Amino acid sequence: xxxxxxxxxxxxxxxxIQAKGSMGSHREGILIEWKHSIGSAWAECAPLxxxxxxxxxxxxxxxxxxxxxxxxQLDHLEDNAAQNQSGLPTFFDFEYAERAxxxxxxxxKHKFPSVQFALSMLLYDWASQRENRPLNCLIGDHAHExxxxxxxxxxxxxxxxxxVHAKTIDDSYQITGPISDSKDHLLQIPxxxxxxxxxxxxxxxxxxxxxxxxxxxxxxxxxxxxxxxLNRLAKIQDALPGICYRLDPNGQWESESLKPFEKDYExxxxxxxxxxxxxxxxIAFCLERSSxxxxxxxxxxxxxxxxxxxxxxxxxxxxxxxxxxxxGGIPEMIQRCVLAHEKSQSCIFSSAFDGIxxxxxxxxxxxxxxxLSGRKLTHGVDTGRWLVENYSSPERKFIPEVYEGNxxxxxxxxDGQAYHSSPxxxxxxxxxxxxxxxxxLTSIAE
Numbered sequence: 001x002x003x004x005x006x007x008x009x010x011x012x013x014x015x016x017i018q019a020k021g022s023m024g025s026h027r028e029g030i031l032i033e034w035k036h037s038i039g040s041a042w043a044e045c046a047p048l049x050x051x052x053x054x055x056x057x058x059x060x061x062x063x064x065x066x067x068x069x070x071x072x073q074l075d076h077l078e079d080n081a082a083q084n085q086s087g088l089p090t091f092f093d094f095e096y097a098e099r100a101x102x103x104x105x106x107x108x109k110h111k112f113p114s115v116q117f118a119l120s121m122l123l124y125d126w127a128s129q130r131e132n133r134p135l136n137c138l139i140g141d142h143a144h145e146x147x148x149x150x151x152x153x154x155x156x157x158x159x160x161x162x163x164v165h166a167k168t169i170d171d172s173y174q175i176t177g178p179i180s181d182s183k184d185h186l187l188q189i190p191x192x193x194x195x196x197x198x199x200x201x202x203x204x205x206x207x208x209x210x211x212x213x214x215x216x217x218x219x220x221x222x223x224x225x226x227x228x229x230l231n232r233l234a235k236i237q238d239a240l241p242g243i244c245y246r247l248d249p250n251g252q253w254e255s256e257s258l259k260p261f262e263k264d265y266e267x268x269x270x271x272x273x274x275x276x277x278x279x280x281x282x283i284a285f286c287l288e289r290s291s292x293x294x295x296x297x298x299x300x301x302x303x304x305x306x307x308x309x310x311x312x313x314x315x316x317x318x319x320x321x322x323x324x325x326x327x328g329g330i331p332e333m334i335q336r337c338v339l340a341h342e343k344s345q346s347c348i349f350s351s352a353f354d355g356i357x358x359x360x361x362x363x364x365x366x367x368x369x370x371x372l373s374g375r376k377l378t379h380g381v382d383t384g385r386w387l388v389e390n391y392s393s394p395e396r397k398f399i400p401e402v403y404e405g406n407x408x409x410x411x412x413x414x415d416g417q418a419y420h421s422s423p424x425x426x427x428x429x430x431x432x433x434x435x436x437x438x439x440x441l442t443s444i445a446e
């Protein structure tokens with residue numbers, strides 16, 4: 001049993017501009033393979049330049065330096081699983097997952113969110129394979145467990161509403177029929193199309209293309225020039241009156257300069273404005289908004305867990321945009337969703353231009369959150385369209401494609417077998433070793 005690391009690099013299809021500038025020429029990261037007793041578990045570590053505190057070089061150094069310590073922790077996890085005879089639904093519950101991920105984090109001796117997200121992905125993919133349970137279902141089990149505990153703690157006799165919340169995540173995801181099972185629609189989440197800062201004509205072109213592909217919500221990157229933002233909105237609205245908007249200024253707006261334009265923004269179907277101002281101004285900005293103003297969503301203001309909890313229940317903050325690459329591991333994301341749900345706030349999972357494996361994990365988290373809330377929330381997992389992902393590693397065959405504005409979590413059929421979770425291998429199936437030389441991935445010297 002061993003860990004292996006590979007570098008990938010994915011060029012942008014075209015330059016992507018947001019309020020802080022260009023996203024650069026390419027996105028790069030690390031794929032992590034854990035060869036365990038029954039196959040290989042996969043994860044991805046990809047800090048986002050300009051947003052993450054850690055760099056890719058930092059992550060490579062951490063992973064390579066602490067490889068042996070991480071392997072010891074993973075071996076210990078395997079031994080515990082082998083000794084447990086009652087099965088993973090009891091063994092790998094939320095409490096155990098939280099303890100196991102913390103132990104793995106500690107072995108790296110650093111608190112880098114992108115590394116924590118990657119290590120938690122590794123553990124959850126392994127658990128998904130051991131139990132032969134889809135990753136989204138395993139994550140959903142943990143949310144159900146945590147929500148039930150919260151309900152029990154709130155009252156020794158849960159109210160009918162609390163009981164409904166605790167049982168929202170059900171077994172409707174169990175696939176017993178063919179891939180075209182009538183419940184397939186339950187195994188997908190709607191996603192928003194992503195549009196960079198550009199001129200009104202190009203914005204309309206991108207919005208039309210998204211609409212034709214089934215997207216009904218677009219996330220528009222916007223700048224501090226409100227006239228320019230409103231011109232883009234007007235151009236799209238005239239052609240696509242039924243579309244819904246999410247605006248993301250990346251913290252570049254100012255309260256005073258916005259005031260003359262507030263009523264103009266209210267004319268459009270804006271679901272929320274994401275992180276309109278810098279974190280230190282965010283609460284005051286939200287409190288100033290009128291009841292007719294679009295809802296506010298916290299992003300950079302809620303990166304730290306303590307910052308997130310301080311915004312729970314805050315006036316005019318209806319959404320939290322969660323980017324685990326910038327925030328942390330899967331258990332914490334589940335906890336955030338449950339806490340937000342208790343305060344009637346919603347979590348939206350968003351890709352930081354992540355790669356194939358991380359996007360699939362984000363879709364699983366989004367599915368869990370939708371089941372928890374009982375709402376068909378739209379998530380931000382459309383960033384793959386902006387990347388040229390040349391590496392042809394096996395997970396490409398298993399990750400479902402976006403179709404008609406939805407990210408599908410339905411099983412993928414390959415060689416007559418249905419595969420449910422993120423990269424999952426059997427003894428009869430080729431491993432990455434035989435494909436790595438033609439995959440476009442670079443092995444990191446250990």
